[in-house]
Amino acid sequence: MPTALITGANRGIGLEFARQYTADGWTVIATARHPEAADELKQLGADILPLDAADPASIDALAASLSSRTLDVMIANAGVLPRGVDAQGWLNGFATNCIGPTLLAKTLKGNMAAGGKVIAITSKMGSIADNGSGGAIAYRSTKAALNAAWRSLSIDWQGDDIVLAMLHPGWVQTDMGGPGAAIDPKTSVTGMRETIAALARDRSGSFLNYDAQDLPW
Numbered sequence: 001m002p003t004a005l006i007t008g009a010n011r012g013i014g015l016e017f018a019r020q021y022t023a024d025g026w027t028v029i030a031t032a033r034h035p036e037a038a039d040e041l042k043q044l045g046a047d048i049l050p051l052d053a054a055d056p057a058s059i060d061a062l063a064a065s066l067s068s069r070t071l072d073v074m075i076a077n078a079g080v081l082p083r084g085v086d087a088q089g090w091l092n093g094f095a096t097n098c099i100g101p102t103l104l105a106k107t108l109k110g111n112m113a114a115g116g117k118v119i120a121i122t123s124k125m126g127s128i129a130d131n132g133s134g135g136a137i138a139y140r141s142t143k144a145a146l147n148a149a150w151r152s153l154s155i156d157w158q159g160d161d162i163v164l165a166m167l168h169p170g171w172v173q174t175d176m177g178g179p180g181a182a183i184d185p186k187t188s189v190t191g192m193r194e195t196i197a198a199l200a201r202d203r204s205g206s207f208l209n210y211d212a213q214d215l216p217w
């Protein structure tokens with residue numbers, strides 16, 4: 001069966017990805033900052049490895065423990081929503097939402113199977129064209145930076161047999177999205193898994209909604 005690696009898989013959207021891929025019989029490598037406390041993940045039978053997405057040394061340690069394991073899907077899902085615009089929170093936002101996922105993709109590139117899918121969970125709030133309401137300066141800027149970085153990666157990797165995409169999960173009922181969000185994690189992840197499964201080489205570098213609709217940059 002194929003293998004998926006999912007970051008930030010101890011709760012929210014990442015946990016739902018782990019739940020759905022394990023239910024389909026995939027091998028799931030799920031990362032969490034604190035594996036010992038990831039009780040729901042443990043019940044799924046996923047391989048749980050530690051990862052602090054904001055720490056480059058932690059990314060290197062993950063790569064070392066993966067060694068030559070092959071990944072069919074890699075989902076850089078871990079993310080934070082910085083509140084306000086204080087410098088420290090904003091910097092942590094860049095480290096977690098942009099620098100970490102990009103270093104992770106570059107570091108694990110050699111682990112990807114032929115035709116493997118490398119996915120960033122971004123946000124429509126990173127779209128400059130879609131920004132009609134302002135606010136959320138720190139979060140928006142970290143996701144816009146993620147989109148810019150991954151768009152470049154997709155161009156740099158055009159000669160490789162790897163498909164890369166940035167997915168907006170929708171407004172989802174998680175700790176981050178809040179209870180009043182529009183859709184539940186099951187709906188979001190079901191849609192994203194279908195979108196990932198259908199991604200073709202010529203769509204690499206796309207910025208897509210969870211239901212595969214193109215989003216404006």
Ligand SMILES: NC(=O)c1ccc[n+]([C@@H]2O[C@H](COP(=O)([O-])OP(=O)(O)OC[C@H]3O[C@@H](n4cnc5c(N)ncnc54)[C@H](OP(=O)(O)O)[C@@H]3O)[C@@H](O)[C@H]2O)c1
Pocket residue numbers: 007008009010011012013014032033034051052053054055077078079080081096121122123124168169170171172173174175176177178181
């Ligand atoms: N929910 C929405 O409406 C929505 C909308 C658009 C985009 N997104 C994106 O979807 C992704 C998942 O969000 P969510 O709604 O599931 O949020 P969530 O419920 O707040 O979960 C966030 C996950 O990211 C992990 N995380 C945070 N900082 C980390 C770090 N430095 N290293 C490793 N893991 C870290 C958390 O781990 P801990 O438990 O250790 O904190 C947790 O597993 C994020 O990238 C988010 O920006 C969400």
